[in-house]
C-alpha cells in the first residue's frame with residue numbers, strides 16, 4: 001500500500017474519510033474551465049512526457065490501418081489524434097461531455113491535422129452514443145479516474161468493442177515505491193498547483209490529488225475490467241509507477 005494509505009490505527013479507530021466523488025456536473029465544469037490552457041499545461045508540467053505515455057497506450061490498443069477507433073473522454077483530442085495516425089485512413093471518433101474541450105479538439109484537428117479522419121461527439125462515457133460491437137480499438141486517456149461510475153464505464157467499453165478488439169486505458173497510478181509516491185505528491189502539490197494558480201485554476205488542478213486517492217490501484221482495475229466481461233486484462237505501471245495503462249480485450253463470441 002502506498003504511504004499515504006498506510007496508517008497505523010488501533011482497532012475501532014476510524015480511517016480518515018476519503019474525499020467524496022464529485023458530481024458529474026462538477027467534473028464537466030472543471031474541464032470546461034481548464035480547456036484553454038489544458039494542452040499547454042500538460043506539455044509543460046510533464047516536460048513533454050505525456051505524449052510518450054499516450055503513444056504507449058495507443059500501441060497497446062493494437063490499432064491497424066483502416067480500423068474504426070474510439071477515444072473515450074477525448075478532451076482536446078491529443079490522444080485521439082495519436083490513435084488516428086495509426087488507423088489512417090480509418091477513422092477515430094472522440095467522445096467527451098465537455099463542450100469546451102471538444103471545441104479545442106475541433107479547432108486543432110481542422111488546423112493542425114486536417115488530413116486525419118477524426119469526428120468529435122459530445123456524449124457521456126457512462127452511456128456511449130454508439131452501437132454494440134462498433135469499434136476495432138479503443139483508447140481512454142486520463143478519463144477513467146474522472147468518471148463517476150467506473151464499473152458502468154467499463155461495461156460500456158465492453159459493449160461497443162468488437163469481439164477480440166482491445167482497449168488501452170491510461171491514467172495516473174499510485175506508485176508502490178514510497179519515495180516515488182512522495183515525489184508524485186510533492187510534484188502535484190508543490191509544482192502543478194502553484195503553476196495552475198497563475199491561471200486562476202488552483203482548485204481545478206488541486207482536484208488531481210484527491211481524484212488519485214479515490215482511484216482504484218492497478219490490481220482492482222484489473223478485477224473491475226474482468227467483472228465487466230473483458231479478458232486478457234493487465235495493468236502496466238509506466239513512468240516509474242507514476243502512470244499506468246490498463247489493457248484488455250473483448251472475448252470472441
Ligand SMILES: C/C(=C\Cc1cc(O)c2ccccc2c1O)CCC[C@H](C)CCC[C@H](C)CCCC(C)C
Pocket residue numbers: 030034038041042043045046047049050142145146184187188192204205207208211242
Ligand atoms: C496528461 C496528464 C494529465 C492530464 C490531466 C488529468 C486530470 O485528471 C486533470 C484534472 C484536473 C486538471 C488537470 C488534469 C490533467 O491535466 C499528465 C501530465 C500532466 C500532469 C498535470 C503533471 C503530473 C506529472 C507527474 C505527477 C509527475 C511528472 C514528473 C515529470 C516527468 C518530471
Ligand SMILES: C[S@@+](CC[C@H](N)C(=O)[O-])C[C@H]1O[C@@H](n2cnc3c(N)ncnc32)[C@H](O)[C@@H]1O
Pocket residue numbers: 024027028031032072073074075076077078079095096097098101123124125126140141142143146147148
Ligand atoms: C483529463 S481529461 C483527458 C483528456 C484526454 N483524454 C487527454 O488524454 O488529454 C478528462 C476528460 O474526461 C472528460 N469526462 C469526464 N467524465 C466524463 C464522462 N462521464 N463522459 C464524457 N467525458 C467525461 C472530461 O470532460 C475531460 O475532457
